[in-house]
Amino acid sequence: MSNIDFSQFENLSPFELKDKLIEVAKTTPDRMLMDAGRGNPNFLATLPRHAFLRLGDFAMQEAERNYAYLDAGFGGIPDGKGIVERFDTFVSNAGDSEGVRFLEKALSYAKDRLGIDKQEFLNELVLAFLGCNYPVPPRMLVNIEKVVKQYIAEEMYGPMPTTTNFDLFATEGGTASMTYTFQTMFHNGLLKKGDKVALTTPIFTPYLEIPELSEYELEIVEIRLDEKTWQLPQSEIEKLADEQIKLLCVVNPANPASVKFSYDTLDRLTSFVEEKRKDLFIITDDVYGTFADNFVSLFAKLPYNTLCVYSFSKYFGATGWRLGTIAIQDNNVFDDAMRALPEAQQLQLDDRYKTLTPTPRDIKFIDRIVADSRAVALNHTAVYRYHNKFKWRCSL
Structure with missing residues (x-):
């Protein structure tokens, strides 16, 4: 396999390149290919x-x-x-x-x-x-959250100084994390039908499909990665200047490109958002981040704007366990945007969450995600398989 000229594959699309790499790997019959770049990894952590x-x-x-x-x-x-x-x-x-x-x-x-x-x-x-x-508190058990916070900090911050000043919600995998987050953004007026959502493309197909569902009807703006470097050109970042774009969704490292954002890309995107779009909501799906050396997430670079979705599925070969988490910083744009809603909308939300506390306006965005994931009334039953997270974190 060492004699193969890999330059012949440089112009292939990510999907075709993946198939070629698998084909090449099969030429060494005494070694099994470990493949996490598919829907289900072909390995697991024992x-x-x-x-x-x-x-x-x-x-x-x-x-x-x-x-x-x-x-x-x-x-x-x-x-x-x-x-x-x-x-x-x-x-x-x-x-x-x-x-x-x-x-x-x-x-x-x-x-x-x-x-x-x-x-x-x-x-x-x-x-x-x-x-x-029943789990108490419903987002995640107290000590389990401490452990998973440390894991997220170590894996998402790379060489940057780490912090654990964020909250977590244990979910049924990354899919549930995305579903719940979109639902709560709509319930709380942070997104509405007709809003624009920016997606870095190429991207995992469901991200293209969710915004177009009838209950959302969002307009997609593609922020295209350069097909040679798989990084964001400045011209694409500049598209985010459109204030009608309310949300940016990122998969990092990219799927299917399998390339993480370079430090240069992260710095340019960070500078742009901090200078021109401090109001921008960002969701970063970092499920493949643990495969990349010195990985830095937008959650670390733009903590105020970014909600992080992580799943243990790929790295630990645990897709069937449905182990995901949502992470959001203590100080974040989601909470601030809710506080800035018009009084009429605030009153509607007071009515929605009034069964949870006498002061519903004090409920943080992440705790509203928890409540909405169980139709509010069943909020106390929210956390799913919360105990398993300690198992996966400590296996590193």
């Missing part, structure tokens, strides 16, 4: 799954400590008292279990790096595995 199963064994032991006098099939809700000591015994009896060793290291990481109390966290994980309580 270590976190081993750990998850062992966590399940321990969680079941904790549940079965109660109601032991009843017929088989009943257990109680663990209260966490003495859980660390029982876990230490569980570890001692586990022998050379790869999954149990991983759990030990993960709990140590949480305590030493993030300052999370071991008893509190272990009990949170046990209850989460058992699925015996």
Whole structure:
């Protein structure tokens, strides 16, 4: 394979190039191609799954400590008292279990790096595995959020100084993140029918289809990547000067081009938005960011304007788990735009969210996404598979 002249492929489209690379990879029969550039990766991370199963064994032991006098099939809700000591015994009896060793290291990481109390966290994980309580708070469990925040910061900020001054909402994958965000932007008057939405193209096909749905009827403005460098030319960035463009949607690294934004592209786009479009909403889908070295997200460069969508699906081969998250900074354009809505619209929104709090105007945009994802009334049931996020983050 090393004798192949790859320059012959330089003019191919991203889709055709992908097919050629797969064809070339098959010429080395003793090696299997790991492919994350398709709908479903052909690999998966085994270590976190081993750990998850062992966590399940321990969680079941904790549940079965109660109601032991009843017929088989009943257990109680663990209260966490003495859980660390029982876990230490569980570890001692586990022998050379790869999954149990991983759990030990993960709990140590949480305590030493993030300052999370071991008893509190272990009990949170046990209850989460058992699925015996509604999630509190509904966006994401308290300690799980701390862990995933650290992961997002490490993976999205590259060489830039990191921060964890943002909120997360655990979703059923990146698809749900996009769906929920669009819904809440419409519910809260941040988007309306006929508005323009800019998309960096070529892009994952659903991004082209969602705006044109009858419930949205948005006008698409293409911000085209250069087909040689797969970066944004300044002439394309300048299209964002149109104030009728309310939202910019980005997939970075690009899909299907599989190239991340260069630091130069990021700097030019950042300067333009900060100088001319401080009101611009940005959604960046960074699911492939973890495959790129020193990756920097727009979430790091333009924190005020950018909502980040991330999914564990591709990097960990976990598409079936539906593990995604929405991240949004504490200080953001979405909240500020809602506060600036006309009073008549504010009153309508007060009525929509009044069952959640006596002061609905204090509800942040991300918490409105949570509420809207469950038709507001079922807000307390929102988080989906929240416990699994710790598993994937600590496997790195």
